[in-house]
Amino acid sequence: MALLQISEPGESPAPHQRKLAVGIDLGTTNSLVAAVRSSVAEVLPDAQGHALLPSAVRYFPGGKVTTGREPLAQQAEDPHNTVVSVKRFMGRSLEEAQATRAPYEFVDAPGMVRIRTVQGDLSPVEVSAQILAVLRQRAEDVLGDELVGAVITVPAYFDDAQRQATRDAARLAGLNVLRLLNEPTAAAIAYGLDNAAEGVYAVYDLGGGTFDISILRLTQGVFEVISTGGDTALGGDDFDVLIADHAVAKLGLGELSPAERRGLLMAARAARETLSVADVTSLKLTLSGGRGAELTFTRDEFELLAQPLIERTLDTARRALRDAALKPADVRGVVMVGGATRMPVVRAAVAKV
Structure with missing residues (x-):
């Protein structure tokens, strides 16, 4: 900052x-x-x-x-x-x-x-x-x-x-x-881009609740924002909802109480964070009446679920580049910002653009 x-x-x-x-x-x-x-x-x-x-x-x-x-x-x-x-x-x-x-x-x-x-x-x-x-x-x-x-x-x-x-x-x-x-x-x-080599840079910012993409041109240590895009209703929380919905379907849980739903979302976030460094994790849920439920969840399963959301961010990034009359090859570097960019699938997808 x-x-x-x-x-x-x-x-x-x-x-x-x-x-x-x-x-x-x-x-x-x-x-x-x-x-x-x-x-x-x-x-x-x-x-x-x-x-x-x-x-x-x-x-x-x-x-x-x-x-x-x-x-x-x-x-x-x-x-x-x-x-x-x-x-x-x-x-x-x-x-x-x-x-x-x-x-x-x-x-x-x-x-x-x-x-x-x-x-x-x-x-x-x-x-x-x-x-x-x-x-x-x-x-x-x-x-x-x-x-x-x-x-x-x-x-x-x-x-x-x-x-x-x-x-x-x-x-x-x-x-x-x-x-x-x-x-x-x-x-x-x-991140010190003002001291970097002159050229065009992208800032890909996927946080907990919002996504931003900014295309910047650096000339003589001065940034010019030449294009922006984003989605104020797309972030890590949405990936957690995907995991939660997947768990509900797999476990046949049906309608959850507000407390159960909140607990499930907490477990989903923990699972997402674990899968950033591991290939498999376990979602452990506490339901009403002292009942418990557990689901094994793999990184491959998560990455398949996550593809539509990731593609939404990439579509926004491509539009921002078009607005600036640029191609991906014109971008000298990308700064990845926000907790949700720790997901390997996000980094891999951005690298392929």
């Missing part, structure tokens, strides 16, 4: 004043906050030393809210009140949210969908604000002072409504947004 020191005209800080700004990656699966310290960009850890904050929020009766690892681990216990992957619903309508098949009770509302919880019907903006507030507090604790603002990354293909929703979430969290920075551009800088 590129972290910039920004001052409004006429408001340059005096040498003795501390003006603290941070960079925030508000991710579908995990989020983090970073700052420049002694001229080096550094991810700021929490009190336990963890750099990543799982993008999970749980709401309790009486107003209590927890964020991060605890609600992520306990999501199957209280699926209706534990929200994960909320970034997928930013700026979305009821129909768009329901199409994700996420195990929530969605409520129609002006502007964007809401999620029904024990603390009322909450917008994705309000849930995202909880995550941002934790990151803001972490940064202020580590840096020892209040923040003047933050640069927040967003998918390049976020529309105006989704970008405004991100700004609104930051405002609710007490953050002044200095800039929204497109994730592929931030990734290109973070």
